[in-house]
Amino acid sequence: MQEFANQLCENRQFGFKMTDSKYFTTTKKGEIFELKAELNSDKKEKKKEAVKKVIASMTVGKDVSALFPDVVNCMQTDNLELKKLVYLYLMNYAKSQPDMAIMAVNTFVKDCEDPNPLIRALAVRTMGCIRVDKITEYLCEPLRKCLKDEDPYVRKTAAVCVAKLHDINAQLVEDQGFLDTLKDLISDSNPMVVANAVAALSEIAESHPNSNLLDLNPQTINKLLTALNECTEWGQIFILDCLANYTPRDDRESQSICERVTPRLSHANSAVVLSAVKVLMKFMEMLPKDLDYYGTLLKKLAPPLVTLLSAEPELQYVALRNINLIVQRRPEILKHEMKVFFVKYNDPIYVKLEKLDIMIRLASQANIAQVLAELKEYATEVDVDFVRKAVRAIGRCAIKVEQSAERCVSTLLDLIQTKVNYVVQEAIVVIKDIFRKYPNKYESVIGTLCENLDSLDEPEARAAMIWIVGEYAERIDNADELLESFLEGFHDESTQVQLQLLTAIVKLFLKKPTETQELVQQVLSLATQDSDNPDLRDRGYIYWRLLSTDPVAAKEVVLAEKPLISEETDLIEPTLLEELICHIGTLASVYHKPPSAFVEGSRGVQHKRLAGSAGSGESVESPDAGSAAGASEAPPAVIPSQGDLLGDLLNLDLTPPTTAGPPPPPSSGMQMGAMDLLGGGLDSLLGGDLGGSPAMGAGFAAPPAAMPASFSAPVSSGLDDLFDLGGGVGMPMGAYSPPKTVWLPAMKAKGLEISGTFARRAGVIQMEMTLTNKAMSVMTDFAIQFNRNSFGLAPAGPLQVLSPLSPNQSIEVTLPLNTVGPVMKMDPLNNLQVAVKNNIDVFYFSCQYPISMLFVEDGKMERQVFLATWKDIPNDNESQFQIKDCHLSSDASSSKLQGSNIFTIAKRTVEGQDMLYQSMKLTNGIWLLAELRVQTGNPNYTVCLKCRAPEVSQCVFQSYEAVLKN
């Protein structure tokens, strides 16, 4: 043995020092040859040693399948140890050598008849592990016998074997009637046989949600409860987990089951305890609350839960994750046990973080002093994450327990004095929330906060600070200076900060209009003109319009009283919580996710619900029909709009979504036109027939998106002059294809960042993306889907991400698109909503594509046709745009535009002004006619667009500008 171990060590060293090729050619061949000889040796001992060597090589990952026949020859032996080794080998390689595996069948069948029950069981156990069809066929008869074997050891092994066989060939198991035999075993005299039968049936039932396989009725429940007292700890877990799926008929039955399960709470095995807790938590729902027993039960639950915290750290973690759920469902159970959740200095970090979470949940007026003292200690610890969470916890205590707010604020101020950067930032973020909960109470601390302005480098803290300055601008003398200092680096800030800064400055302006006019103009132009972010631009425009049309209304809107924030943050959404309570002790309760979020295939798709306390006797399981993609089962009630959108995206359902965002209510400026757009205008967009529907788009003086241009209303505050700047609302568009922009920030997508752009290459529209994995785990299984959109853009093939994306890796993907997908008008027209799925979740984002991408190559119109069409299109459909600061000659422009399939048909020069007549055609057949006026010496160009579907004009115009300027 020792010698052999040395050999093993040697092998290992080789394996790790040399790389593949060398290793396989030289050492291996000789070794295999030697082993072959030894395996065929006459001496038993030598044979056994050889098999051991083979297994050792197998463990290290070497391929020893070449020895298959020689190893199988060793199978026929009465030496049990040797036999087990051969079986181990078989389980590993039989699948790759199915034909040879057949050689083993006879021995298996013979072994199943062996007088020694250990050997019979071994044979049937191993046979079930060999996933080769031919062997499976031979397995049925021996298995049938073993299920009825006189020895319990063989029966308990055979019970598990049915589950194995079901995994290989479910149909076969049903046809052979093994399921009925398995059901019979629930009444077996031996507790372990019962436990294994229950385990096997439960697993099989999971893949047949409707089969009623585990026909749980009071009689079987009684049998299970009897077996519960007698079987091994593991068996008790199987039985308890199975019991949890039962729905008692009434509260009396519920109580009697609870009474028989409670003794399990004293078991040394934590899993038994947790499974018992699960059964009790579930069945308690059925008990009337005024029942004495209900109170007794509640009291009985606390001590075992606390005891779980003295288990090993890994189990503590599982227990804490579950306690977190239990505390949310039934806070009364542990309300007096705050102290046990105090963090110990030597706890592993994962235990510390979980304890902290539970401490906050249990915090109440009664214990808040203690809790705060603890939290203050934690805020001086080493681990950054933990410290941050502790600081945040102090803020949450302030919000939760009003009486403590004052003490919390002063504690936070003490912490700010430490000047530890991340502590200060975290404190500021929570103080903002405290301000929101208790307005006009703690403003005296603002001065201290402002002192730390310079040290803030995290977006969340910066945004919080800006919010505070804006909200209390009237009390801060130099609010304008403070905000202005942020404005300098506006474009380098994150969106969160930009949005907050915009709002804060508008608030400031409304409060102190005289001194801050310049500032507000500056921020509005930064937000609307220089930003690529649609959210920011939209918000900028809204403020702009509000300020310019009705400052009083603006005041009412912007300085409106804010709703108070709620006390309990990050509670798990109730339906999910109910489901998770039904999964206490399992992985779902550790992840706080429904099983469907991390389990593949049909397993775990069933959603479990708690039964109502009225004892309604409804079915506990509501199997969810036909949803193959587990991910699409994301808890719908949490983010309803997303859920709907998702359904829409994945099923390509053709009915318009009801709640999801796509057509947002038209903004006031374009009400009339918008109505029309949805009616006749859309037809023409889709039809693309030049001759058709001339009656559309009646009221379209100004295209919808050109909002600033329509603000000619006289406004007293000298804002007028700003508005004609609004010409170049910059879409993210470049010459041919705009530079990549971040579509999906990693923050919003659990670490997946997507940036991308669109391009038209050789007549094919392409979406070019960079996927970056900023998470810690590998990402796989990427897929993409578009929502219906204006031009029917759809992926022409699947997303080609062949290798898994490891952490910190980026990958470039090009996705060819076609335009045959379903159509729905979007706003803006070129908006595209995308869903990307990976192994972690489904994520949504929207992006805008340059419409020039849709200009087809044969978009050059005949001169005559052009003239006729130009005349034919009513003047109402004509729109005009200015392109500023363009320094190209007319010819250069023409060739540049031609690159993007905008074709110049004719050129005319009148009084030093070049007029270029151009045409282009969209993928859906709509023609666009344009007149481009270029005056030498004047950097401002004018574009006149005529089209039967005037709503595209704005997009086209943007494309013009983007193409010309890049």
Add this chain to the structure above:
Amino acid sequence: MIGGLFIYNHKGEVLISRVYRDDIGRNAVDAFRVNVIHARQQVRSPVTNIARTSFFHVKRSNIWLAAVTKQNVNAAMVFEFLYKMCDVMTAYFGKISEENIKNNFVLIYELLDEILDFGYPQNSETGALKTFITQQGIKGQTKEEQSQITSQVTGQIGWRREGIKYRRNELFLDVLESVNLLMSPQGQVLSAHVSGRVVMKSYLSGMPECKFGMNDKIVIDKQGKGGASDDPGKSGKQSIAIDDCTFHQCVRLSKFDSERSISFIPPDGEYELMRYRTTKDIILPFRVIPLVREVGRTKLEVKVVIKSNFKPSLLAQKIEVRIPTPLNTSGVQVICMKGKAKYKASENAIVWKIKRMAGMKESQISAEIELLPTNDKKKWARPPISMNFEVPFAPSGLKVRYLKVFESKLNYSDHDVIKWVRYIGRSGIYETRC
């Protein structure tokens, strides 16, 4: 259920790999190595989900044990199983080390085959396993022996085999407690609890029925009410309130639940009969009084007094007080009245050791800590002062009242059994903030 089980050495090389389910591929072995063992950061969770595969891991010295699954398994069960697996391996070949695992890998595979079937944990009691999993093979068993093995492995008393015989029936009871304390600098008890274990070594013949009694408040009160109570005041004082207890699987839980009596047929040899937890009326064997004074930016003065708080006739042993020092400590001067004290730079602490100390005594240490000036703005976190000790009594106040043995088939009675009881109180996490 569990899809596979891997054992790695500290470098992440696979020592044992057993796959039970088809959905676990060979790449799972590597995924764990890359994402957990070789991960740069500290482990943030004992459960890791990598590409829809969940990994549970525990570490024993520098060996990693990982269980893998793709299903929604019972997470508590998986960890309990991993611990059990460690216990079984330790019982077979001693310490879990790379060398021992390599030397016994055939045995480990055999065990894994037996105690985990298709990922379902099976009987994993070492006592039972040892009857039929040996490296010597099981040749020469008679038919009776075989069926005895199988009925024991699957039976109701899976932890004990029949036909055990001792010339001398003897049992040892150890009450082992660890007392945990978190005290504020002002001497206020923030939290204190005792977690105790009753460990039994039984060398008894046959299938003895045992009954264990202790000064459990609930039991004593019940008896008191039953009449014939000699002195209620006295018994009230001597009983203790047990917050919660858990038992070895040999104990009949339903009987405990209904009558609060602890009855069982013990396994042979050493095992843990019960665990318990108390929080009320704990005797804190030591009190630590810290005094830390910062003298300017480069000097700290620390004075710590410890007081023993138990009967003067008893002796505490292996006393160790650990006083943390800042990271920028340049030098330390210590004076202590008793024992030896040393500054250990590598551990950032002053370690003060006292071999023995009687009850109701007091001792003191004072130290001057020189600090290097730093521009680190962050204040020193001041970790708590921790203490280790061992005392010959149970800090919870638990007393064993009786352990009765009945064996009806063999001719020995309770009186013939030699019984030994011992109490040991140790420090758990015994900390005083400063």
